[in-house]
Amino acid sequence: MMQVDVTVLLASWLIAATLQMSTPLILAALGGMFSERSGVVNIGLEGMMLIGAFSAVAATYFTGNPWMGVLASVAAGGLLALAHGIICVKFKGNHIVSGTGVILFAAGFTTLMLEVVWGRKGYSEQVTRLPDISFDTGNQFLNAAFGQHSPITYIAFIMVIISWYVLYRTPFGLRVRAAGEDPSTLDASGASVEWTRTIAVVISGMLAGLGGAYLSIGFGSAFGKGMTNGRGFIALAALIFGNWTPLGVLLAGLFFGFLNGLQFAIQLVPGLEWLQNFTNFVQMVPYLLVIVALAGIRKSVPPKGIAIPYVKEEKVRCPTIE
Amino acid sequence: MENISKTFAGDVQANKNITLRIEEGEVHGLLGENGAGKSTLMNILYGLISKDSGRIIIRGQEVEFHGPHDAISVGVGMVHQHFKLIPPLTVTENVVLGMEPIINGVDKRKGRLWKIVKQILPISYRSASKRIAAIAEENGMAIDPNAKIRDLSVGLQQRVEIIKTLYREADILILDEPTSVLTPQEVDELFVTLQKFKDAGKTIILITHKLREPIILCDKISVLRDGELVGTVNRADTSPSELAKMMVGREVVFSVEKEPAQPGNVVLQINNLHVRDSRGLDVVNGVSLNVRSGEIYGIAGVEGNGQTELVEAITGLRRATSGEITVNGTDITGMNPRQVRDVGVSHIPEDRHARGLILSFSIAENVVLGKHQNPPFATGPKNMMLDLDRFNKEAKNLVHTYSIKVSDVQVPVSTLSGGNQQKVVVARELSINPDLVIAAQPTRGLDVGATEFIHNTLIAMRDKGIAILLVSAELDEIRNLADRIGVIFDGKLVAEKDPYETSQEELGLLMAGHGSEDLEEARNV
Numbered sequence: 001m002m003q004v005d006v007t008v009l010l011a012s013w014l015i016a017a018t019l020q021m022s023t024p025l026i027l028a029a030l031g032g033m034f035s036e037r038s039g040v041v042n043i044g045l046e047g048m049m050l051i052g053a054f055s056a057v058a059a060t061y062f063t064g065n066p067w068m069g070v071l072a073s074v075a076a077g078g079l080l081a082l083a084h085g086i087i088c089v090k091f092k093g094n095h096i097v098s099g100t101g102v103i104l105f106a107a108g109f110t111t112l113m114l115e116v117v118w119g120r121k122g123y124s125e126q127v128t129r130l131p132d133i134s135f136d137t138g139n140q141f142l143n144a145a146f147g148q149h150s151p152i153t154y155i156a157f158i159m160v161i162i163s164w165y166v167l168y169r170t171p172f173g174l175r176v177r178a179a180g181e182d183p184s185t186l187d188a189s190g191a192s193v194e195w196t197r198t199i200a201v202v203i204s205g206m207l208a209g210l211g212g213a214y215l216s217i218g219f220g221s222a223f224g225k226g227m228t229n230g231r232g233f234i235a236l237a238a239l240i241f242g243n244w245t246p247l248g249v250l251l252a253g254l255f256f257g258f259l260n261g262l263q264f265a266i267q268l269v270p271g272l273e274w275l276q277n278f279t280n281f282v283q284m285v286p287y288l289l290v291i292v293a294l295a296g297i298r299k300s301v302p303p304k305g306i307a308i309p310y311v312k313e314e315k316v317r318c319p320t321i322e
Numbered sequence: 323m324e325n326i327s328k329t330f331a332g333d334v335q336a337n338k339n340i341t342l343r344i345e346e347g348e349v350h351g352l353l354g355e356n357g358a359g360k361s362t363l364m365n366i367l368y369g370l371i372s373k374d375s376g377r378i379i380i381r382g383q384e385v386e387f388h389g390p391h392d393a394i395s396v397g398v399g400m401v402h403q404h405f406k407l408i409p410p411l412t413v414t415e416n417v418v419l420g421m422e423p424i425i426n427g428v429d430k431r432k433g434r435l436w437k438i439v440k441q442i443l444p445i446s447y448r449s450a451s452k453r454i455a456a457i458a459e460e461n462g463m464a465i466d467p468n469a470k471i472r473d474l475s476v477g478l479q480q481r482v483e484i485i486k487t488l489y490r491e492a493d494i495l496i497l498d499e500p501t502s503v504l505t506p507q508e509v510d511e512l513f514v515t516l517q518k519f520k521d522a523g524k525t526i527i528l529i530t531h532k533l534r535e536p537i538i539l540c541d542k543i544s545v546l547r548d549g550e551l552v553g554t555v556n557r558a559d560t561s562p563s564e565l566a567k568m569m570v571g572r573e574v575v576f577s578v579e580k581e582p583a584q585p586g587n588v589v590l591q592i593n594n595l596h597v598r599d600s601r602g603l604d605v606v607n608g609v610s611l612n613v614r615s616g617e618i619y620g621i622a623g624v625e626g627n628g629q630t631e632l633v634e635a636i637t638g639l640r641r642a643t644s645g646e647i648t649v650n651g652t653d654i655t656g657m658n659p660r661q662v663r664d665v666g667v668s669h670i671p672e673d674r675h676a677r678g679l680i681l682s683f684s685i686a687e688n689v690v691l692g693k694h695q696n697p698p699f700a701t702g703p704k705n706m707m708l709d710l711d712r713f714n715k716e717a718k719n720l721v722h723t724y725s726i727k728v729s730d731v732q733v734p735v736s737t738l739s740g741g742n743q744q745k746v747v748v749a750r751e752l753s754i755n756p757d758l759v760i761a762a763q764p765t766r767g768l769d770v771g772a773t774e775f776i777h778n779t780l781i782a783m784r785d786k787g788i789a790i791l792l793v794s795a796e797l798d799e800i801r802n803l804a805d806r807i808g809v810i811f812d813g814k815l816v817a818e819k820d821p822y823e824t825s826q827e828e829l830g831l832l833m834a835g836h837g838s839e840d841l842e843e844a845r846n847v
Binding site for chain 1: 368370389390391394400402406407408409410411415416418419420421422424440441442443444445
């Protein structure tokens, strides 16, 4: 009887951990989806998450209201993305270089601001967490698995549906997909490639920023230097693994979140305690699986016009000497 | 359009002071060689390119276009030469793009706020499909609104492009080289459709570099040369040869002069060849043919019927799944491209930008490419050094022999015109003294002058006893040059014809997958 209880507990705990770990991944990957479906590579997700995580804590600290933190994270992520969008779309900069710049900027800026705001290195002061939504289902297993989650987790799942709707059912979504596949066609149809792409990139930053807020005030209650810890890149992997579709992103996000949760769960399984001596190795497992998954399992098809700045057909040709 | 001028970066004046008067309800042909400025002029009329000076007046009203949406709003529609369609999207999605109908007719609402809100309201695909179906039926252009573009044939894709302009209620229709990708039968269908539009009072502007089309269809024809308007003539008052003279600026000989072929031994022998494309589909399904020295074997067919993969398999760029290819008795199946070259096979590739040239390299580098690793171009121990003086010497020789118009062999080939670029490819490929030349679409996109030159060169090579395999989508080219014609359809050679005993119609039907018996039937009807 005792043994069964532990297994059940572990299973429900694993479900809860999966949902928690996948929340920031799903949000950031959905963001990446908007950007990349419009043709702009966004490796800056990591930086947009980080700045979102910081802004959430800072705004909560000053206002005392964690919901203000959520708003601030969305705004900050969107603003940083706007810079990326302007560089890539308006000035036709290299998407990878600009994205790298976004990551480095976010890392430097948040570290600096930690000192400016709290006069501390490494960690901010504790702030009020976003209150969880909790309810009693009357069942121990369901309670442990689903009974207590951050509102941002719910938002993430709702966002999957909204993203699907926007991408496949609205004029804006159609234009985003067109801009990513063949911008010259969108241009010839009379719609603006520049606007479509820029807005898509800003949306990506807003979603990634929200994913960052989950880390700092949804799951935790403080900002730590570099706290996104590569999740922006995992989100990118989830995006590719999910074939740039909302449903794919959801499944890939859950899968990677599950691997992440598994890494903790393994250490709790009776008989596997010895693994605790190898925590670093265990932490590596999900990343290894990402590589295996990306290398072997399926072929994904990126948008055709991705990473190519759109320049109107003003061709350069030198005259020949007669 | 009055006094339109346009200069591109690099001081290329694409349009010089062009004034064009097009009357309502007429079919106006815009004729000119590649690079004459036809597309530029029409892209200005469609708002895609901005003009430097001049005025556009439509129905007495001067208009200023900041983008295609302005042109669309006054009823100008354009069918581009390279279709503006997105392959993974459906017909409906492609048609409504940029003008999406919203449920409950919300799209009719004006105002800045509505403009933004509309972007995230649901598109009414049902009403769009209905309207597309109605437009299609009205004009006799059957299409499935829910089909994906990538699953449609080129002819059907063009239909979608035309429907797109009609959906936007265009009454001035610009068609840029509409026939260049169609089979002869599809061209006939297109002409019927255009005639319908004309009867419905629409104005049509037809851009072309072919002479046959304006003569059949147009009321008036304007000819452009080097960015300038040569003149506008009534169809009734002109002839193909006069138009050609206006277009090129001198007399043109249409048919290629050639002696009967003197075929010798079999050089290229292909037995039951099967090849798969990059998606893993069988696209060459058991082709067998032979080409003898001193003859041109022409492969006619609509693009995408396995020609590309066939050529790639012969030249070593793609591995055949089964079958055998021999050149002068040597089995070359499975050899890599350099080994194939060393056997004496040269290749004029169909896409000169992707496979024929390195655009940023100089002419000298491009003409030596492929033989640069051997003396005399490579010197020193183990041929580790390049003798750049030899490069230049070779390039100057070839530039002279092939009359390539350049000031200096050091300039990048990207600065040359299409015709001169192709001459660079041809010069390089023929300078290795091949036994077999594989020429794929050798005159694609070239003007009359360059085409003539390439044709004469190929004939001269043939007369020197070289075997030539000519693959072309241009039926006239095949009929003029080839000594034997193989028609390819769906990866199979469906017929082999003597060019003197076959007709345009027969080849056209064979290319479209019909047998000769269909021709009889067509004649009887």
